[in-house]
Amino acid sequence: MRGKTFPVGGIHPPHFKEATEKKNVKPAQIPAKVVLPLQQHIGAPCEPLVAVGDTVKVGQKIADSKGFVSAPIHASISGKVVAIEPRPHPNGTNVMSIVIEGDGENNIWEGVKPYGNYKELSPDELRKIFREAGLVGLGGATFPTHVKITPPEGKKVETVILNGAECEPYLTADHRLMVEHPEDVVEGLRILMHVLGVEKGYIGVENNKEDAIEALKNVVGDDTSIEVVSCEVKYPQGAEKQLIKTILDREVPSGGLPLDVGVVVNNVGTAATAANILKTGMPLIERIVTITGSGVKDPQNLMVRLGTMFSDVIDQCGGFEGKPGKIIMGGPMMGLAQHNVDIPVIKGTSGILVFNAKEAKKYAPTTCIRCARCVDACPMSLMPATIANYALKDLIDVSEEYDALDCIECGCCSYVCPAKLPLVHAIRYAKAEIAARRRK
Amino acid sequence: MQLEKLIVSSSPHIRSGETVQRIMFDVVIALIPALIASIIFFGLRALLIVILTVVVCIAAEAICQKVLNKPITISDGSAIVTGILLAFNFPPTVPLYIPIVGGVLAIVVAKQIFGGLGHNPFNPALAARAFLVASWPAQMTNWINPDGSSAATPLGLMKLEGIATPYWDLFIGNIGGCLGETSALALLIGGAYLLYRGHIDWRIPVGYLGTVAVLSLIFSQDPLFYLLSGGLMLGALFMATDMVTTPITKRGRLVFGIGCGIITVLIRLFGGYPEGVSYSILLMNALTPLIDRYTKPRTFGKKVIKNA
Ligand code: SF4
Ligand code: SF4
Numbered sequence: 001m002r003g004k005t006f007p008v009g010g011i012h013p014p015h016f017k018e019a020t021e022k023k024n025v026k027p028a029q030i031p032a033k034v035v036l037p038l039q040q041h042i043g044a045p046c047e048p049l050v051a052v053g054d055t056v057k058v059g060q061k062i063a064d065s066k067g068f069v070s071a072p073i074h075a076s077i078s079g080k081v082v083a084i085e086p087r088p089h090p091n092g093t094n095v096m097s098i099v100i101e102g103d104g105e106n107n108i109w110e111g112v113k114p115y116g117n118y119k120e121l122s123p124d125e126l127r128k129i130f131r132e133a134g135l136v137g138l139g140g141a142t143f144p145t146h147v148k149i150t151p152p153e154g155k156k157v158e159t160v161i162l163n164g165a166e167c168e169p170y171l172t173a174d175h176r177l178m179v180e181h182p183e184d185v186v187e188g189l190r191i192l193m194h195v196l197g198v199e200k201g202y203i204g205v206e207n208n209k210e211d212a213i214e215a216l217k218n219v220v221g222d223d224t225s226i227e228v229v230s231c232e233v234k235y236p237q238g239a240e241k242q243l244i245k246t247i248l249d250r251e252v253p254s255g256g257l258p259l260d261v262g263v264v265v266n267n268v269g270t271a272a273t274a275a276n277i278l279k280t281g282m283p284l285i286e287r288i289v290t291i292t293g294s295g296v297k298d299p300q301n302l303m304v305r306l307g308t309m310f311s312d313v314i315d316q317c318g319g320f321e322g323k324p325g326k327i328i329m330g331g332p333m334m335g336l337a338q339h340n341v342d343i344p345v346i347k348g349t350s351g352i353l354v355f356n357a358k359e360a361k362k363y364a365p366t367t368c369i370r371c372a373r374c375v376d377a378c379p380m381s382l383m384p385a386t387i388a389n390y391a392l393k394d395l396i397d398v399s400e401e402y403d404a405l406d407c408i409e410c411g412c413c414s415y416v417c418p419a420k421l422p423l424v425h426a427i428r429y430a431k432a433e434i435a436a437r438r439r440k
Numbered sequence: 441m442q443l444e445k446l447i448v449s450s451s452p453h454i455r456s457g458e459t460v461q462r463i464m465f466d467v468v469i470a471l472i473p474a475l476i477a478s479i480i481f482f483g484l485r486a487l488l489i490v491i492l493t494v495v496v497c498i499a500a501e502a503i504c505q506k507v508l509n510k511p512i513t514i515s516d517g518s519a520i521v522t523g524i525l526l527a528f529n530f531p532p533t534v535p536l537y538i539p540i541v542g543g544v545l546a547i548v549v550a551k552q553i554f555g556g557l558g559h560n561p562f563n564p565a566l567a568a569r570a571f572l573v574a575s576w577p578a579q580m581t582n583w584i585n586p587d588g589s590s591a592a593t594p595l596g597l598m599k600l601e602g603i604a605t606p607y608w609d610l611f612i613g614n615i616g617g618c619l620g621e622t623s624a625l626a627l628l629i630g631g632a633y634l635l636y637r638g639h640i641d642w643r644i645p646v647g648y649l650g651t652v653a654v655l656s657l658i659f660s661q662d663p664l665f666y667l668l669s670g671g672l673m674l675g676a677l678f679m680a681t682d683m684v685t686t687p688i689t690k691r692g693r694l695v696f697g698i699g700c701g702i703i704t705v706l707i708r709l710f711g712g713y714p715e716g717v718s719y720s721i722l723l724m725n726a727l728t729p730l731i732d733r734y735t736k737p738r739t740f741g742k743k744v745i746k747n748a
Contacts, residue, residue, distance in 0.1 A: 013456070169454065241740065245740075251741050254739060254740070254742045255741075325445070325446065326447045326448075326449075326453065327446060328453055332451075332453040332454040333451060333452045333453075333454070335451055336451070337446075337449055337451075338446070338448070339446060339448055355453070360446075361447075361455075366460055367557055368558050369463070369558045370558060370683050370684050370688055371463065371683045371688075372641070372683065372689070373458070373638075375688050375737070376690070380741075381737040381739050381740050383689065383732075385688060402736070403739040403742070406739050406741065409451075414451075414455070415456055416458065417455075418456075418458040418460050419460055420455060420459075422450065424451065424452065428450070
């Protein structure tokens with residue numbers, strides 16, 4: 001079946017979703033220990049509000065920042081703070097983290113109370129609630145939600161789009177959420193529309209998830225303000241700019257934001273969590289994670305408390321199948337390869353993907369044969385071979401003229417390259433260099 | 441937990457199954473129908489010439505890389521492709537020293553000196569052919585008919601004597617000419633395979649053949665004859681679509697095809713040679729970097745196309 005899609009570029013990698021797409025989300029065990037990094041979002045890192053030795057309860061705010069672009073951190077288990085020190089973070093560095101040892105009781109903090117119906121709350125009250133709840137974009141970008149739904153003076157928002165494309169191969173967390181809790185997703189969308197005062201909302205879903213589309217349509221019923229859009233299965237259908245182009249045929253200007261075309265895009269998981277926050281008052285302390293890949297014995301979708309170690313989560317999926325060769329946080333196209341499994345699940349962990357030693361390949365790059373596959377695959381209409389070539393020659397100015405900064409790092413170019421050139425890697429380097437030069 | 445030997449590399453972590461080797465292999469497959477046609481029409485000597493040229497190309501590549509102290513990459517298959525394409529440009533009567541000289545020229549001078557696969561500005565087979573035609577004009581144009589009688593090519597007949605060849609003979613390749621260029625049918629089958637496999641962009645052959653057809657009409661020539669004769673099919677489907685030496689942008693590839701078409705017709709009509717395919721492609725090869733530069737696609741989210 002054909003659905004709507006964006007007009008240029010894109011690729012069709014195998015889905016690899018079979019292992020988990022039909023498995024209900026199960027609650028993971030409550031871990032005996034959590035490590036909560038003070039930076040799990042884009043923006044200013046938090047400062048701890050607790051000290052070593054303090055006891056904390058589930059949902060209690062334990063770190064916050066004065067910055068507007070930031071999101072507080074909450075205890076995801078009850079117990080005692082045993083350390084506040086730098087710990088390995090999925091981003092590859094050591095980040096100041098609060099370590100809590102659990103008391104096995106799951107005591108809920110007294111401040112956790114339902115907020116009630118969104119219709120009785122003003123947009124500003126809701127923004128404050130979501131900020132206090134530490135809500136960020138759960139698709140992986142982790143941009144603080146309250147900032148996203150606070151359009152600057154003079155910018156008019158007309159549309160809210162929920163991203164349920166889940167175009168990354170392997171991942172099924174959003175898929176399961178939409179199938180199992182479509183009412184939360186739709187409620188979340190209504191809340192976001194209410195906050196932004198818009199009349200029209202869309203949910204974009206790739207049409208390899210027919211059951212999710214059905215479920216959402218059932219909940220929406222005859223509410224004409226919300227439309228469930230069936231999108232073609234094409235990576236990167238869920239990239240913000242491509243999704244807006246698909247649904248509204250609007251192009252976010254180069255260097256601009258969806259706001260510039262009157263749109264706010266949120267992940268379906270973020271919306272559902274927003275709805276739950278109002279319902280229960282519980283801030284963001286857990287998320288759905290897809291644990292899958294050839295290196296996992298029993299792939300699962302689990303509801304995992306933030307701060308749970310990757311090793312714990314993998315153990316609950318039967319442990320490793322064979323020798324692990326590569327461990328990735330997120331999907332195979334844009335995820336981050338990890339050095340080990342002693343790192344915590346954070347707000348942006350949509351998946352834990354394990355390749356066994358056989359599947360984890362190192363690709364030996366040869367030379368560019370100018371086959372133009374990368375050009376044809378680029379959803380931003382860039383010339384990846386050319387940009388990468390100039391970047392490697394350190395002709396950063398030229399790579400900038402070829403619009404290196406417009407690259408969304410989707411990985412399509414590297415994926416299709418028959419010479420197995422690390423194009424995105426080279427383009428990232430160019431982008432970093434350009435940014436560094438601008439700061440000077 | 442201590443895990444050894446985890447690979448930590450940057451995304452993406454999966455890659456398509458396409459490899460350079462696979463692409464070259466596919467091009468070889470696509471050339472097989474034309475090879476069979478040449479054996480049918482010109483006999484086993486055609487096969488001998490092709491094998492000889494391929495062997496020379498592979499050997500030249502290996503020796504050259506050895507001497508230059510570079511990794512030997514003959515397994516990528518590109519020398520085989522060059523060898524077949526070059527052989528297809530020889531008349532069936534060609535003396536055997538010409539394929540040897542030609543293979544060395546194509547690989548050493550036209551390819552390795554520029555840095556090897558991916559770096560050569562000109563199609564190696566065509567560059568070598570141009571040199572050979574200039575050096576041994578008689579041997580490179582000593583045509584015979586499939587029955588062995590000496591003959592001129594249909595283009596030569598038309599240009600010099602005004603004699604037309606029947607379309608059917610032109611289409612299946614029952615005519616005088618170079619080994620691989622005569623059977624339009626066989627070449628089209630191969631070209632269709634490459635299109636299907638996504639190894640060539642329709643814009644080049646369609647732009648090329650379309651332009652030739654339109655221009656021949658304008659200059660009141662017979663377009664069907666123009667399309668089927670000479671090296672046009674071989675050139676438009678296999679030489680002008682050579683990835684390394686043609687533009688990487690979509691608009692650029694269309695421009696490239698149209699440019700080849702214009703030059704070909706101009707040479708055929710006004711030039712000293714009856715044929716114009718190789719020179720037009722070589723000329724457009726030279727313009728490829730420029731074409732790429734001025735046909736940069738419009739970046740998503742930018743209003744105007746800014747040329748870099
Ligand atoms: S990673 Fe960048 S250059 Fe490569 S395809 Fe995606 S947007 Fe284009
Ligand atoms: S896909 Fe790879 S080989 Fe092909 S043009 Fe791009 S960089 Fe070169």
